[in-house]
Amino acid sequence: MLGIPFLAFWILLFVGKDDLGLKGVVVCVAIWVALFLTFGYLDIAPYFVVAQALLDIVLVLIIFGGDIGRV
Numbered sequence: 005m006l007g008i009p010f011l012a013f014w015i016l017l018f019v020g021k022d023d024l025g026l027k028g029v030v031v032c033v034a035i036w037v038a039l040f041l042t043f044g045y046l047d048i049a050p051y052f053v054v055a056q057a058l059l060d061i062v063l064v065l066i067i068f069g070g071d072i073g074r075v
Contacts, residue, residue: 009056016060020067
């Protein structure tokens with residue numbers, strides 16, 4: 005269960021690399037790394053899954069233009 009948001013993030017980056025462009029992919033990975041390090045440093049690592057799931061939702065909305073029926 006914990007791996008689903010992790011896999012979804014990387015799959016969405018691969019699928020949306022044309023829509024996001026290089027800058028968008030770099031920004032998304034930077035946000036992911038910042039979340040990972042911050043949640044690990046604050047010792048609240050289990051909540052990282054929630055933050056990553058929210059990041060996945062934002063990526064879905066950006067990549068598919070809010071038209072989730074297109075998925």
